[in-house]
Amino acid sequence: MHTLQDSLTPSPTMPLSTGETSRERRPAPLIFLILLWLSLLIAVVFLLTLIVNIVLEGGSRFGAQLFTEYPASSPDRAGARPAILGSIWVIGVTAVLTIPVGVAAAVHLEEFADKHHWFNRAIELNVQNLAAVPSIVYGLLALAFLSLLGVRDKNIVIGGALALSLLILPVIIIATREAIRAVPSEIRDGSLALGATKWQTTWRQVLPASVPGIATGSIIALSRALGEAAPLLLLGALVFVSFDPNGLLSGFTTLPIQIFNWTGRPQEGFHELAAAASIILLGLLLLMNGLAIFIRNRYQKRW
């Protein structure tokens, strides 16, 4: 048994076997380890503080009214019903638009593309760069695109979904590529050896094997789109919506936009509503992230 003091002044007679632990127990490595833990601890404490703060502030307003009522000029009558429905519409359309395109692009890049061809290298570089383009730039793009088409009222479900689709497309492509890459080449070789074509191999062997990875990536990407507000702000989604969105061309607002709106109001009651709506949003995101982690741990094959 060596105390801290012992290990500080190593004697030549110290047995070799304790050398390893004693070196780790000097003050410097210990302080270093504490600092490492502290950096993670700060992040965790911050996250917990945020959640507790939001729940305390919004708890009193978190009730049926929030889900059934429309926005109003008084916090006592206001609810987030159109925002919740708007979020469902926009995210639903975004999922339908993005997942097929993202998976197809990833399949092309991983299974069919000649990786040294300039076209495919350009795609690869573009995907990496697009993943880090600020979300608000996608709003500028969607705004310009809708203006070009001559759309007068740009705050429509399909417009918002378009902006969010382009935003999360790189995320889905990157996640799908990783899932496809994780399928061992023996599976492909076996299928090809039995006479299947490249596409049959991809469709019947590679894609089914990578479904858990694709699902995980898609859920995380959609949860990012669900929380995103900046691109929609540019389309003018910060409007007083007092009706349920009912189609691709319907006007809409979403939960994050509604939270932004309420945060900006002077009355304390609206801040509580913003916190209450944040509880819904945080709950949905925890649910989606939890689902993604569950799928990853439960269904992902280790080859």
Next chain:
Amino acid sequence: MLADTTASKPEALTTASTGGPTTPSGHPPRSLFAGRARPGEAVIKLVLRLAAAVAIVTTIGILIALLVPAIGFFREVPVFEFLFGDRWAPRFADASFGVLPLVTATAWTTAIALLVAVPLGLGAAILLSEYARPGLRKVLKPILEILAGVPTVVYGFFALQFIQATVLREWLQLDTGAFSVLAAGLVMGIMIIPTVASISEDAMSAVPMSLRQGSAALGANRMQTSLRVVFPAALSGIMAAVVLGISRAVGETMIVAIAAGNQARIVTGPLEQGQTMTGFIANAALGDSRVGSLEYDTLYAVGLLLFAITLLVNFISIRLVRRFRQAY
């Protein structure tokens, strides 16, 4: 050169197979690639390629969407005046289009965010990569993922209502108004921790175990191994993580739109309020600006500057990542 060698690869394979042993009937075996023609599959391949091309179309779309109005803007306002003017008042009667106030606010929030995110993110990365056992990683990584998944508008609400109003003003009694670049920057820093942590952890995990074993064999403890062997070996990946963090901080919109303030003045201290580039775009979008008006074009001029900055930063990051991927 590279394209040439791979283009000839399938050919080489087919010739190899025809040059192999012949079938009992005397016919040379059919080439591996000369199956029945399948027009359906050609269509599928085309569709897949088109889907991948969406990425290129998007980039071109962004460039056109930003450049066309920005060119209109720079016809009215000289580029020099835009980049180096120190007064931003696009909506006033005596309009002035010096973007420096917006740039200083972005620089402050970004710098504060990095001061938080880089040490904490790297600390978390070293802990996960060098110390944590697989079981612990399974618990800690989802926490970081949740931190990355919190919507930025919720972070913004928290920055304004709790960090600024309660912590900075009530508890610390700091001399600051309703908004500050400090509150926005601090929260943004926490938001970026997962970005910095996960990319630098990837880089450190890619360092071969033999380097760590060599270091331990020479008598180094884990701290020395982490700081003097693993850290330098993973440096390009760590730099890439920091650079990507910069890109996220510069482009982040909702936190600064809510908590940093909305008056465009040169920011000289962390307790001041300030409007960032993204904050301006978000705020200007709330007003109803007609397509083709100078106000509309102003939006795109600032957007172009923002895009140019993040593009530059992203390419640096991509290059750095490539370097560490190639190293081992």
